[in-house]
Amino acid sequence: MRRFTLAFALLSSSTAYAQSEIPATAAFAVPKDPSGQKVAARVDAALKSRIGKIKGFRLLEPARILSGDPRTREEETLERARAALADGRRAYDAMSLDNAIARLGQAVSLYEQTGPLLGDLAELQVALAHLAAALILQGSADEGESAFVELLTLAPGHQLQGFPPAVQSVFDQAVAKVDQTPSGSVEVYSTPPYAAVYVDGRFEGVTPTTLEDLVAGKHFLRLEKNGYIIHGAPLEIAARQSITRQTRLL
Numbered sequence: 001m002r003r004f005t006l007a008f009a010l011l012s013s014s015t016a017y018a019q020s021e022i023p024a025t026a027a028f029a030v031p032k033d034p035s036g037q038k039v040a041a042r043v044d045a046a047l048k049s050r051i052g053k054i055k056g057f058r059l060l061e062p063a064r065i066l067s068g069d070p071r072t073r074e075e076e077t078l079e080r081a082r083a084a085l086a087d088g089r090r091a092y093d094a095m096s097l098d099n100a101i102a103r104l105g106q107a108v109s110l111y112e113q114t115g116p117l118l119g120d121l122a123e124l125q126v127a128l129a130h131l132a133a134a135l136i137l138q139g140s141a142d143e144g145e146s147a148f149v150e151l152l153t154l155a156p157g158h159q160l161q162g163f164p165p166a167v168q169s170v171f172d173q174a175v176a177k178v179d180q181t182p183s184g185s186v187e188v189y190s191t192p193p194y195a196a197v198y199v200d201g202r203f204e205g206v207t208p209t210t211l212e213d214l215v216a217g218k219h220f221l222r223l224e225k226n227g228y229i230i231h232g233a234p235l236e237i238a239a240r241q242s243i244t245r246q247t248r249l250l
Helices: 034-052 062-067 071-093 097-117 122-138 141-154 165-179
Strands: 004-013 022-031 183-191 196-199 202-206 209-215 217-224 231-237 242-248
Touching: 034 196, 034 202, 071 097, 071 122, 097 122, 122 141, 122 165, 141 165, 141 217, 183 217, 183 231, 196 209, 202 209, 231 242
Parallel strands: 183 242
Antiparallel strands: 004 022, 183 209, 196 202, 196 217, 217 231
8 A cells, every 4th residue: 555644834924014924835745655755756846836936935955054055156156147137138128239148148158057956947038038139139130049949948838028020020930940849858867766857947747757848959957855955957858869867866
């Protein structure tokens, strides 16, 4: 018989000025067998995703705090990326396209360095969209299309809004190009097993697992398991090929 025990804790956050109380729920699983570990990983991933969307909450990871996880370097890089994105958007709004391209290009590069450890790639998508638009308006449509292809590889369903018709036209070409790009697959394993798998910020299952129909190109893989440091790395998917990624968690 498959058995596992789940213990739930209900936490709440409120202030004297708050209009309402915001609850957050955490689940902890004590596995009785390997299948229990798999279910526990799925529950944990679902709750982390839900809690992470609540404004004002930050998930704390005991394993990271106690082990001195070196992600602090990536967090510093993330702050630099956000500063570059803010500068780039201001330059774009002012139609200072050379400055916009320089700062937005820097933002994309910095976000890609921290991308595997980000829970959400929305900011990278914003940087790529504005970089593509600036390149197109400057007269570099091919480079702009390449930036849009990179964006759509990460987020195939991305919708472009608020940009000039010339930019939208190149975006539509990029959509058609990505739609015609062959897909690939990856088998993901971890030691120990039953780690939550995220690709481009989206939960995709628990190791060992096979991910099908990924657009060929650069993606970002993240593995999470309670008690272990989060693992993140770029993931290059080859067209019409299946690759294997084996990771030892620390």
